[in-house]
Amino acid sequence: MEKYDVAVLGGGPGGYVAAIRCAQYGLKTVLIEADELGGTCLNRGCIPTKALLHCAELYESALESMEHGVFTGGISFNYAALARRKDTIVAKLRAGIASLEKAHGVTVIKGFGVLQDPHTINVNGNLVNAEKIILATGSAPARPPIPGIDGENIITSDEVLAMTECPDSFVIIGGGVIGMEFATLFAALGKKVTVIEMMPSILPGVDRDIVRMLSQILQKKGVELVTSARVTSLQGGKTIKVNYEQSGQVKSATGACCVISVGRKPMTAGIGLEALGVRMARSFVEVDDRLRTNIPNIYAIGDITGKMQLAHVATAQGLVAAANCAGKDEKIDYSIVPACIYTSPEIAFVGMTEEKAKEAGKAVQCGTFNVAGNGKAMIMGAKSGIVKLVTDEATGEILGAQLFAPRATDMIAELCVAMKCEGTIEELAATIHPHPTVSEVIMEAAHDVEGLCCHSMPKVKNIWEKREVQ
């Protein structure tokens, strides 16, 4: 039986990075993957959705290009070609991961691994022995027990991302991040989209002003947003029917395809956790801030830990677990984790909202800036958007930021770095931002915290009157 220092079970963004980092620390490492390297993120998640969204955005921009004085004519799209392009990107990145593992000396074994004892993993009958084990088996789409859920044309994100043709209408159950990214995608391609959400609004947990602005944009594009609605049953077929209850009334929505997007369940069943006595919280693996389970040599990272189901969190956890496997003592810190939603415009946020900061007992001061007032955003054709910064009134500490703007998902990193370095709002405001860029909205909002934003109207009607009063 081959013996390793570390065995990593699952090759998603948590596991494949953890394996490389273990090898960098000089540990003899094996990575066991049942399916394809890259996991959900690369094969059925982050990358394929964004590849399709990019194409949809191109198509939508081409349709709107006349507003910019560009006349192309005869604009159309071929969904099969979009899907092929997405697959090419995924395949290239997947090959890249395989090369990286090899170059770092990580052994990759293809097969489904089951823990046999705290040091042994059974991979399709072959035993792998390791001093330490990192569990990174990820998650899969949840299918709630709604009558009719297994009907024809009722699918999850996995099947959506494998489609080579695009139906004309969709009913999306679930207005969370994944549901709204699909709504953005299909609406941009001119499809009829209905979203049914159980909560009173889409994207629960996201800043209310941003949700309101996004809802208006989507509704303008013809997306029907049905909220406070509980789906009671489904009828599959060429035309699917989704029955739901809203305000005590029984209603239904129809479409050519129904996408179930109501969350993801951890892949913790059938991998030997129960027999080993690995402590679970509901069906997630319980870990401490060093990513240790209750079994001393077993660590767990990524979606199975139920912390935040995000690829970058899985990776960050993987790096910490790898360091601890190498005898270091590292802790994970979840206080500055950016979250991104690839709607149009994009949404990105980090830290606390104004509400949450107040709930935490902080005296807060906020700065906002209307993205429509930014030159670059206007050049890009963005018609609305907002940036909000939340700061501690006493210290100037940046407590949180919410962006709804073109390229918000790239710009949020600036705020993460500022927060990580414990920068103050004054320092952010004094940072010279390049012009013309959308990133200037962050500087403008920082100035607004002090009431000194030069590119928005004064908040008092007559500024001289106010000065005299003071």
Ligand SMILES: Cc1cc2nc3c(=O)[nH]c(=O)nc-3n(C[C@H](O)[C@H](O)[C@H](O)COP(=O)(O)OP(=O)(O)OC[C@H]3O[C@@H](n4cnc5c(N)ncnc54)[C@H](O)[C@@H]3O)c2cc1C
């Ligand atoms: C449609 C969609 C869009 C998303 N978009 C984003 C986004 O934009 N940004 C973001 O941060 N996150 C996004 N996510 C979430 C992100 O994909 C996950 O949080 C991330 O992939 C979790 O990483 P992981 O390493 O924990 O597990 P996974 O990526 O799920 O990988 C786990 C791997 O383990 C393998 N495995 C499971 N059991 C075994 C076993 N017993 N033996 C061997 N191998 C096994 C699986 O085959 C899989 O490859 C998205 C998810 C979806 C579904």
